[in-house]
Amino acid sequence: MLKPRKFNIEDSNIANLGSDLEKKVRLNAAQGEEAWHEAGKKIGIEIWRIEKFKVVPWPKEEYGRFYSGDSYIVLRTYKQTPDAEKFSFDVHFWIGTESTQDEYGTAAYKTVELDDYLGGDPVQHREICGHESPLFLTYFKHVHLMKGGMETGFKHVEPKEYKPRLLHIKGKKNVVVREVPMKLESLNSGDVFIVDAGLDIYMLNGKQAGAMEKMKGAELCRAIDDERGGKPIVHVFEEDDKDAEKFWSYFGGKAPIHEAIPDTLPAVEKKLFRLSDETGKMQMVECKKVARDQLESKDAFILDAGYEVFVWVGKGASKEEKAKGLAYATDYLFKNNRPKTLPISRILEGGESDTFLAAFN
Numbered sequence: 001m002l003k004p005r006k007f008n009i010e011d012s013n014i015a016n017l018g019s020d021l022e023k024k025v026r027l028n029a030a031q032g033e034e035a036w037h038e039a040g041k042k043i044g045i046e047i048w049r050i051e052k053f054k055v056v057p058w059p060k061e062e063y064g065r066f067y068s069g070d071s072y073i074v075l076r077t078y079k080q081t082p083d084a085e086k087f088s089f090d091v092h093f094w095i096g097t098e099s100t101q102d103e104y105g106t107a108a109y110k111t112v113e114l115d116d117y118l119g120g121d122p123v124q125h126r127e128i129c130g131h132e133s134p135l136f137l138t139y140f141k142h143v144h145l146m147k148g149g150m151e152t153g154f155k156h157v158e159p160k161e162y163k164p165r166l167l168h169i170k171g172k173k174n175v176v177v178r179e180v181p182m183k184l185e186s187l188n189s190g191d192v193f194i195v196d197a198g199l200d201i202y203m204l205n206g207k208q209a210g211a212m213e214k215m216k217g218a219e220l221c222r223a224i225d226d227e228r229g230g231k232p233i234v235h236v237f238e239e240d241d242k243d244a245e246k247f248w249s250y251f252g253g254k255a256p257i258h259e260a261i262p263d264t265l266p267a268v269e270k271k272l273f274r275l276s277d278e279t280g281k282m283q284m285v286e287c288k289k290v291a292r293d294q295l296e297s298k299d300a301f302i303l304d305a306g307y308e309v310f311v312w313v314g315k316g317a318s319k320e321e322k323a324k325g326l327a328y329a330t331d332y333l334f335k336n337n338r339p340k341t342l343p344i345s346r347i348l349e350g351g352e353s354d355t356f357l358a359a360f361n
Contacts, residue, residue: 036117046075050103064140068096069149071107089122097129124346133343137174145178167194175216184251190260192217199232202247207239208260268306275300277320292360300325305359311346
């Protein structure tokens, strides 16, 4: 049986959907998309999973839990100020690292469709599994990144059938739980790790793990225990404990592991580029300084803030500038040896987010 084509980072932008004809087609499709009928009507978070080209509401009890074999659309509806007359929106399409091309392609297309349905007001974001933007992480108390999904046949199993898995808990303010390979190389001294063996749960606190990571690890162990009717036995160890043999047995015995891994990307110089076709040919030129007063309504601009790339589209930007901003931003990552998993957001003039404005400070 042929395996589905897996995620390709180069295909993860939504830039080539900008023609007038495509906008009309999308708007008509959006009006007929049942999933959007109540979207953006009230403040809060809404999530949909892509299932065989369809947009399916994700159960609220599963919010914050994402599977690497799937792709999702996440809508945040809010008011910029308490007395604002209308809602503001952020719409994210989240791509699992094992999501098929059909799934993440549909998520990208449907994200633009939802944008049209909401009047073109939302800020659009591309999110890659395991490399989520700080804004995305703030939506959830905790984020769980798990293996499996629709196409990979994920199903919940009974504890006695459970194949051991390794969970990695990391983060200071926003703690993220990821399922990682059951290998010694997955471990480090700066985080918390849980071996979930079904009826036995082994938690190891790295010697440099933070208080929030330890708290989240303990909370997750209790949640797993409750889910299985209190049957599992939870074992908690410190990295240097001599009686942690059961934990280390899943890795061939105790051995040296990596030191703590930094939470943040190394600091880089911020850069701002003007994207303009005023000369008859599209050109991307670096601005002399990174400042808000460089932005002009007639063009589009690309800001590399180090931790995220923003595409700002002026009200007077040409059709090509509006349509190609995300493509140029993605191309920029590849040609300048920047991390290809950096979040990319497209923002329209007048709808600037606090995150975008703060990037200039």
